[in-house]
Amino acid sequence: MNHINIWTEKYRPVTFDEMVGQQEILKRVRSLVQAMNIPHLMFAGPAGTGKSTLALIIVKELFKEKWKENYLELNASDERGIDVVRQKVKDFARTKAIENIPFKVIFLDEADALTKEAQQALRRTMENYSNTCRFIMSCNYSSRIIDPIQSRCVVFRFKLLEKKDIKKRIEVIAENENLNITEKAYDAVYESSEGDCRKAINLMQATAAISPDITEDMILMVSSAAKPADxxxxxxxxxxxxxxxxxxxxxxxxxxxxxxxxxxxxxxxxxxxxxxxxxxxxxxxxxxxxxxxxxxxxxxxxxxxxxxxxxxxxxxxxxxx
Amino acid sequence: MSLSEKYRAKKYEDIVKQDKAIDEVKSFLKQFPKKKSLILYGPAGTGKTSLVLAAARENNLEILELNSSDLRNRAKLEETLRPAAQQRSLFKKGKILLMDEVDGVTGTDTGGIPELVRVINSTHYPIIMTCNDVWQSKLSPVRQKSKLVEMKPLDVGTIISLLMKITEKENLDKSPYFLKQIAIKSQGDTRAAINDLESYSETDEFTIDLTEKRDVQASIFNILRRLFKERQDFIRLFDNSELSLDQIFLWIEENIPKEYSGRELAKAYAALASADVFRGRIYKNQSWRFLIYQNIFQSAGISYAKDSPLGGFTKYERPKRILKIWLNNQKIAKKKTISKKYARFVHCSTKRIMRDFPILTPMLKQEDVQKKLRFSDEEIAYVNGLK
Structure with a gap:
């Protein structure tokens, strides 16, 4: 558990059971993980719906406390060029995985930020290290990923979270942080989150920084002040x-x-x-x-x-x- | 002595059609040391050096000249210019320090520009510099210190009458038609016109090939004028410029609203946007074949946004966008490094964190977060200073 007070991390689900929404996906992924062998995976869907969280849960379930040594996370929109990505993958994949699992896991976040050419290059890398590495890719739109990569992956489509899902997570937070939230404030959080759980939690924390008694008006005030680009x-x-x-x-x-x-x-x-x-x-x-x-x-x-x-x-x- | 040296203007009144520049120079000398330096800029042969020489003569001042043939690195400047700027003149009351063709101070002249700035700061005498393009970035430190005076190319009529005066004095028998052709060919460059007169005067009269123009470095202002006002020579419009096509693009982008409004504005920007699409295709696929399309949209496309060519004079401005982006990058440098550290921690891209920054501010202000993410002192100061 993280002791740092950033709620999106502090309350990030660490087991399958804690996750909200995406129940069909969870069922299938859980059975893959139980077999101790996963194919390349692709998580497509909007931001804040649990793609990174699920990837983390998978490696934690697979490698238990040794997960950090066997997991590499790259963000395609931050890494400078495909060459950097390839080099990092190469360095990481060079050593064998420990434990009884014959592969390591690379999570490539925002893979749709890569150009078509970069994706072609990535496809070669995936092939070269297929014995020692499994890729989990996340993207907003799978249509932006070239077919050869898609065909090598099992694709899961994440949906926007529903109101009851987001409410469930916020209730957990409210209880732990001793917050009083009105029913209307829940509605307001959901409305401005647009089904993005990260957004909802950030909004909660920013509002709670003002007062632990959270009303609809406070949520609206904080969210409108932080609204980007009017x-x-x-x-x-x-x-x-x-x-x-x-x-x-x-x-x-x-x-x-x-x-x-x-x-x-x-x-x-x-x-x-x-x-x-x-x-x-x-x-x-x-x-x-x-x-x-x-x-x-x-x-x-x-x-x-x-x-x-x-x-x-x-x-x-x-x-x- | 060549004709162009022989007929170099000696007094203010010899310098034709540059009254405004003359007045500026006069008031600069009068008000010295309010401003310590002045830059005369304009195309070749408009009388920049002549004006300085004339100013010295009229005011009985000595001239200390350094031109591009001298090496102008820091050591040389320190050795010659600095003492000259401090010492009293021997025979006359005062002096002008003339730094000819400052745009010729190049890479080999290490430290030349900074030294020039130091000299300007400490000089006891007026410094006048000349150059063709005052807008180069390397001149910007000098530019900020100096008064800027532009000298414009002369029109054909003025050059013809000048040539006629010379032919009279030299007893040359030339037809007005011949003089006119030389004048047109010179494109406002007096020296070039006189040189042509001299070189052609010994042969028999013949028709000058008007296409054999001197390769005048077209200044960006000329390019814009030709683009917006004259509508000519589109294919080669950008060929003679020192600026890259991308730089010209920015100049056009900045100045479209000065020339167009309403429907024409929309049409012009649509053309520029098309040029950018082709530019994107060139970058992405290296399809240089598309350059011609970018070129045409960027020139004719802009020009024909209006039904008939424009008249009048427009004061074009330098593109401000790049500067704004640069300033902003300085401003948000901290925000970026902070976002990067935070992004890694919360499994997210830096870009997304930058965008969500306002709502994350309360989290980032927490001391334990700052410690855990290893913020530097400056980063902490930045975050805590936010509202």
Missing amino acids: MKIVLDYALAGDFLGARDKLLDTMLKESVSGTEIIKGIQKEIWNLEIEPSIKVRLTEKTGEAEFRMIEGSDEFVQLQALLASFVLAGKGES
Whole structure:
């Protein structure tokens, strides 16, 4: 047990029984682990639904207290390039696993952050070390993983957690931390977590830092203060015809809050329907937004695509499209 | 003596069509030491050096000149420029230190620019520098210290009348048509025009090949002007620039709103966005074939966002985005190292932690967390300073 006061770690489930949601997946994985042999696994699904947690439970069940020596965790979006990943895998896989299990486990988090070329290279690595290593990969969308890798893995699809699941975890925390939570506050936590358990727990801890008596209002206050990238202001500038104002605001938001262009686009897409413009123009703008998101993948500079999109909003503000 | 030296301007009144620059130099000398140095910048042959020489003559000042042929590393500058900046002039009342072609201070001139800054700080005499491109990053320390004065290329008419004066004095018999062609070919470079006049004056008159232009380093301002206002020569528009295509891209991005609004603005940015898509394809697949598409969207695509070419003068500005990103990176450096440590602990990517940073702040303020994650003193100070 961790003695450090970060709740997402302190209350991370360490056994299959503690996990909430994903019951079908748990059943199958549990039987694989009991046979003491796992294939390569792929966990696909949204953030905060238990992918890393399950990977950790698997290695802890397999290797017991020796799990740390037999487990390597890599985050594809943090490692610089596939070469680093390969080198680390190579170094790790070189020594044999101890205990009565003939393999070690590598958890490659956010594998969909790798480019297609990097994934091709990874596929070779998987083959080369298939005798001594099992890979568990996590990704948000399995469609971003190339077929050859998918076909080597057993794919499990994680779903967003339901309200009862998230409530169950929070109740455990509330009891241990001596918190008083109103029923409505549970609803508010679930609403703003959008089925992401990590988000829900972080929100709880941030709120509990203010007071152990947690109400709906407090949850709403904390979650709105920490809401990333408010696109409304940017779009308001643009619709009012102030392109430069909108552009500056956008760049500031992106830099200050460390959000990527893709996330900004998502925010814009959601915001369009709250704007006070003709529905027909909203449809046109949604098309433009989708096009910009698509172009971001092909292009080299996200901010350029966003500027082009802002210019369309300036036009829309004049009633044109 | 070559004609161009013989007819070099000697007095303020000889320098044509640069009244604004002359006034700036006059007031600079008058107000010295309010500002200690001045940079004259502009294309070749616009009269930068002549203006300094004329200023010295008119004010009865001595000139100490260092040009690009001298080695200008730190030792050399210390040895010559520094004493000169301190000592009294021997015969005349004062002096001007002329540092010609500062953009020629290159890699081999180690420490040249920092030394120049030190000299500017301590000089007793005005320092005037000349250069073609004042916007190079290496000049930025000097730029901040100095008054900037631009000299613009001369128009064809001015150069023709100048050439006519010279042909009269030299008794050369040249047709106006010939002079006009030389003037056009010079692209505002007086020295080039006079040199051409001289080299062609001994042969029989013939038609000058107008395509054989001097390879003028097109300044970014010229490129933008041609792009937005003149609509010409798209394919080769970016060929003569010192800046890379990517740098030009940023300049265009910054300045589109200065030229366009409304529908044209949207069209221009759409073209730029298309150029970026092709640029992305080049980077990702090394498909250099696509360069031509990027080029055309980045030039003609921008230019034809408007139905008819624009007139008037626009003051273009340097791209600010890269600077902003850089400043921000400095600012969030701590946030990044903190996020990295935290991310490893909670099995998460650094990026996600950076994004969730506001809500995580209360957790990061806990002493035991800071200890466990081995935050440095600066990192602790950063976190505790957050709201």
